[in-house]
Amino acid sequence: MLKTKLAAAVLVALSVGPSAAFAYGQTAAAQQDTTTQSSSAEQKAKKLETVTVTGSLIPQTDIETATPIITITAQDMKVRGFTTVAEALQQSSFATGSVQGTSSSGSFTQGAQTLSMFGLPVGFVKYLVDGRPMGNFPALYNGSDTFNSLSGIPMEMVDHIDVLPGGQSSLYGSDAIAGVVNIVLKKHVDAPTIDVRYGWHSGGGGADRRISFADSFSAGKFNMLVGGQFESTQPIWTGDRSLTRQYFTQGTSAPVASRDFLVYSPFSGHYYFEDPNNCSNVTSLFGGTEGLRTRTRGRTYCGSFYTPSYATVTNDQKTANVYTHASFDVSDNLQLYGDLLYNYDEQKYSIGSNFTWWGTSVKYGAFYDPNLQDYVDLQKAFAPEETGGFKSIMNKQYEKSYMLTLGGKGTFGESNWDYDLGFTHSDDKLLEHNFQRFAGPIDNYFLQHVLGPQQGMDPNYGAYPVFAPDYAAFYKPISQADFRSFTGYTDTNAKTWDNMLRGQLTNASLFKLPGGDAGLAVVLEGGNQGWSYVPDPRLLDGEVWGTTDVQGAGHRSRYAATTELRLPVFSMVTLDASGRYDNYRVSGENVHHATYNLGLEFRPIESLLLRGRYGTAFKAPTLSDEFQGMSGFYSFVPDYLNCGRLGYGPANIASCPTPYDSTQYFGQQAGNKALQPITAKVWSYGAVWAPTSKLSFSVDYLHWDINNEVNTESADLLSQTEYLCDIGTLAMGSATCANAFGQITRGTSTTPGLLGQIQQIFTPKINVSNEQVNAITASINYVQDIGSWGKLAFATSYSDVLKHTTQAYPNDPSIDVLRHPAAYPNGTDFKSKVNGSLTWTPNEQWSGTVYFNRYGRTPNYLASALDNYTSPGTGRLGAWILYNASVTFNPTKNLGLSFLVNNLFNKMPPLDRSYPGTSSSPYNDSNYNVYGRAMYLEANYKFGAK
16 A cells, blocks of 8 residues: 555565664554544545554655654564663663663662663653653752653563654654654554563573564454563672772782771871781681782782672663553444553662772871871771672562553544543652762771770871771671671652643545645643652661761652644655644743754655755753752862862962862752753654665754753852862952852861862853754665565664764853764764664564674773873774674474574673773673573463464
């Protein structure tokens, strides 16, 4: 029914082999099942020709439109070896940005999975399930940003995924700046189906067990699909991989042991070795690897080369999903429907020994030892023999979420007007059960056993406490009972919820034009949404040692109106225009924004489409940006004012004496209900060419110009402002100076002529940052009959970020991210990615696929540290190329047996010799992983299939 070569090539690519370039919401047959039909035979025939395309509200006969769309089918995911929906999207060529995940130890959302399209922020992607917005993950990415987690989508229930790169706010509203991901779930299965999979890694760890089932049944006018999936995955530990089990052995220096028992001066950097037993009392720790170690300049301490072995690089995870889709045909003009997707997710992970320690610097900064006659600090890491094993103190996360939709759709009589009215409620609850060291008990333990009673304040400044430690007691293991006496768990509860009532009117044949029927769609939406993040109170009042958290809660109402008009003005030219108005009611005030999009399709010949789009996009302030409560963090900032009074200006701040050159401070940030939307201008142009029904090419160029991005006020700029006010460049009585001095809290000065040390800085969120991105995407799909040898299907896709500039604050210079590897967080992104697959289907029983993914070059560690590619040792890492392979055998029509191998050649991250020997993970864990080769056996059985 779709007659053009272009459409035929797309359908062949989608139905025979893995696809990479085009998308369809439903096939014509599926459209017949799900769209209420008129009694008119002519109208039925016309509707059978239309398909619902993600990226348009109007059903149409053309699969490819002005909007470039990428589709990943369920078959693609299986034969390419993807194990989750998140993995399928993260390995796609458009996912060039670095993201934190399970391998990023110590991150705020280690149990969540997300992606960055073309290096843009993770919150700039709009996620839909069957065209309805997904609820947000309750915790905040990097402790600040609202985002969506993909870890709760059951892969076996997915029919296909449509991805629309570029701004799409004129149809889908807020967040749709980088693009839209629409996850389309199955609505029907041919027979009751059960699928069982078992997987393992050749390097150890990561054993995976998954079972899923699905069935469809009908009773008169009632139809229902029920599916479920359960999966259990064991963790991979850093100790399971040679690259991460010890400190780096191939870097710029020899491997350097961890400083597990250390006495040092924070001011001079001098080490004191005060163990009369030369570490002999602690040699049993860390599996017997603890011993006497020496760093450069004779600095001696007790340490181990193998302390990195105790973190997880993949989580211990158990998930259970239930999905149902039901419909009831009330009449020829009305169908009632309902969908429920429920997810339970339980994860455990370890952040390792590097994050499990105690030291005097946190409470005291330093203390004065009268015997050493110096200001010193103690530092002690806890070993598995002291903790009872790191498996026994893992952090735990429990998530329960569901998405419920109820509605009705149909046609008004014999007219061309279709309607769809539905209500969607999503709810996501999260419990973070995290292992902690409690400040009072842990400090008191070491006061009693090591430091002894305080002996007043130091004789020089009167600012530091005086202790005479028992160093022999310091250089001894502690018992597991003692460790348990000052450790335990905190519980943080978080929640998001969303209600949306949505009504849509559509007429795909509004009136006739020379190129065909004009179409119109109008959508009205209204609802409310909320967010709550309630940490254990001990995290906020200083009772948890060295750790704090964010907090906040709020809700708002919203409504939106959308319209789209599709005009085939000539047989070769089609115009598409859409506009949307969104309004959010926040604490009695309105935050609103209007967006639009203009699209052009030009078909000079049957097999060629030239297309272009221009429009705007936006992202409303997130609930966390608006309602985040006072939340804390630790960081460092130069004290420009005191350095200036000591004679060191901003140009030679590095020469300013300690601690003013880099002062540790407690930062506080909070939401801002006066924030305005992030705005963007977006455009793209490209071409699709299908010279034959079995071959198609596409290429598109995309541009983003994004303004008003939310950032926190700069602590560095606030400190500089104090300095400029102090020297008279800025008027001391000005609001700018009052603001800077009001947001920086200092201690009491002990030195004449200087102010007290910076202790706390308040940095609220503001609309201040900007960025621009240019990127190109391309794809090829080809299917070839090879006679008695069957068929070959080839697909490849490519993305390249041509430009990425950012500006954090209005007076800052614009940073070229592609040439500044230290630019946060984009400097280490992949500039380009290309992947492809070749599937051979010799007959109905056998098929095999080889898939490759080439990750482009990234800066090495030293380039990122020095922010250049010219200093000695700097450079770029080579491309990282991974291969997956799969083979499927169908001995009967009921049974399919598959064997899949991911990372076929067991490739580790590119060797980066610019890391020093102090590195425990000598690779960028936001880009690379050490999972290695994984193998899976899978069986799929369909009961009663014919």
